Amino acid sequence: MFRLHDVSYAYGDSRTGQAALSHVSLDVPQGGFRWLLGPSGAGKSSLLSILSLEARASAGMVEILGVPVMQARRGALARLRRRIGSVHQDFRLLADLNVFDNVALPLRLQHRAEAEISHEVHAIMKWVGLENRLDALPPQLSGGEQQRVAIARAVIYRPALLVADEPTNALDERQAARLLMMFHRLAELGTTIVVATHNDAIVRKYPAPAIELARGHLVRDYT
Ligand SMILES: Nc1ncnc2c1ncn2[C@@H]1O[C@H](COP(=O)(O)OP(=O)(O)OP(=O)(O)O)[C@@H](O)[C@H]1O
Numbered sequence: 184m185f186r187l188h189d190v191s192y193a194y195g196d197s198r199t200g201q202a203a204l205s206h207v208s209l210d211v212p213q214g215g216f217r218w219l220l221g222p223s224g225a226g227k228s229s230l231l232s233i234l235s236l237e238a239r240a241s242a243g244m245v246e247i248l249g250v251p252v253m254q255a256r257r258g259a260l261a262r263l264r265r266r267i268g269s270v271h272q273d274f275r276l277l278a279d280l281n282v283f284d285n286v287a288l289p290l291r292l293q294h295r296a297e298a299e300i301s302h303e304v305h306a307i308m309k310w311v312g313l314e315n316r317l318d319a320l321p322p323q324l325s326g327g328e329q330q331r332v333a334i335a336r337a338v339i340y341r342p343a344l345l346v347a348d349e350p351t352n353a354l355d356e357r358q359a360a361r362l363l364m365m366f367h368r369l370a371e372l373g374t375t376i377v378v379a380t381h382n383d384a385i386v387r388k389y390p391a392p393a394i395e396l397a398r399g400h401l402v403r404d405y406t
Pocket residue numbers: 194195201202203221222223224225226227228229230
């Protein structure tokens with residue numbers, strides 16, 4: 184779950200900087216799936232950065248998975264971060280680690296046993312259809328393949344909150360459908376999921392409550 188109350192965010196100086204979010208309030212329960220919609224520049228990525236703790240709100244109240252983020256200490260934020268998975272528009276894979284090691288990374292940070300890591304990585308890579316590319320380096324993969332590796336890395340430890348920025352933009356229709364199936368399954372298992380997209384066709388095909396932003400303001404909240 185997460186709750187935002189009257190959240191604003193500005194790049195640079197909080198008083199004089201460019202306002203990316205203005206007075207946004209939201210309340211999404213555990214296991215909720217939400218589309219995040221709005222034109223380019225509306226503030227979608229900014230909202231996702233606040234939810235993934237990459238950015239700190241300039242004002243307002245942010246509560247994620249029960250943790251009051253604005254008051255939390257560094258240790259609590261670090262623990263919270265490990266419960267959040269994110270898929271970025273630019274994938275952010277480590278170019279000098281092969282696919283297996285990129286996807287294994289979150290489990291290694293949790294000090295899981297290597298046998299368990301190997302089992303989990305093989306299972307998720309089979310799911311995303313890349314079990315034959317475990318030795319490849321990210322630059323040797325297509326955009327869609329890199330996107331699937333980034334998704335696998337974000338979901339492998341079943342995060343309590345998953346935020347994904349345009350996770351289908353490099354995928355074909357069949358892969359996008361598979362991905363949405365996986366996201367819905369994760370939500371059923373209790374993961375709260377927010378997916379930013381410009382893809383109207385996919386939103387029509389997979390109806391779910393939507394949060395819509397325009398120029399940093401919440402213009403629609405079907406939550
Ligand atoms: N690093 C930055 N520095 C300054 N302003 C920024 C920065 N990143 C984004 N902005 C501004 O913040 C506002 C919101 O941008 P944001 O990237 O959150 O929108 P978006 O809805 O995700 O857009 P897109 O769909 O194109 O990814 C825009 O006016 C943008 O120009």
